[in-house]
Amino acid sequence: MILPIITYPNKQLKTRSKEVVTFDALLHRFLDDMFETMMSSNGIGLAAIQVANPIRALILCIPDEEGNQHKENILEVINPVMHQQKGNVLYQEGCLSVPGFYEDVERYETLTLHYQNRHGEACTLEANELLAIAIQHEIDHLEGKLFIEKLTYNRRKKFEKEYKKALKEKK
Ligand code: QAP
Ligand code: CO
Secondary structure, rough: OOOOOOOOHHHHOOOEEEEEOOOOHHHHHHHHHHHHHHOOOOOOEEHHHHHHHHOOEEEEOOOOOOOOOOOOHHEEEEEEEEEEEOOEEEOOOOOOOOOOOOOEEOOOOEEEEEEOOOOOEEEEEEEEEHHHHHHHHHHHOOOOOHHHHOHHHHHHHHHHHHHHHHHHHOO
């Protein structure tokens, strides 16, 4: 089932999501719905709060060199904690909850992630490149943060102006 995606400036996106404690069929169905929703919107990452569920769950499906996404490459991340963040990179980010806007954001280059999978099993992952960037972007969602909050004052002003204009034109 494709779920509606909440977009900025919806205040729900500011929610701090809660730990997942029950790894049951309901969670599995929800993760499946998140995947369908993300793929139908051409996303590479989605946090649960973006579909109005404030739980610490996110999914990622990083494209291959040709830009194709494969269901086997889906990463389901529950209750993540980042460790050993190193280096810095700039990457032009976007977000399904901020449609049509892309801007450079600084992130750590590499990190180690501790998380649980859909069965509640403890997992560890070493991430770099786009995966490391996507993990940080999605974990920010769990804290109620959007990438636009990391922009400089002037770029944020540019964003607000452009986004408001785009919203008006949609109506
Ligand atoms: C987060 O973002 C991310 O504006 C995932 O019109 C971003 O999937 C991780 C999207 C950058 C790493 C690097 C955005 C689709 C998708 C849009 C997305 C749009 C259509 C964003
Ligand atoms: Co996002």
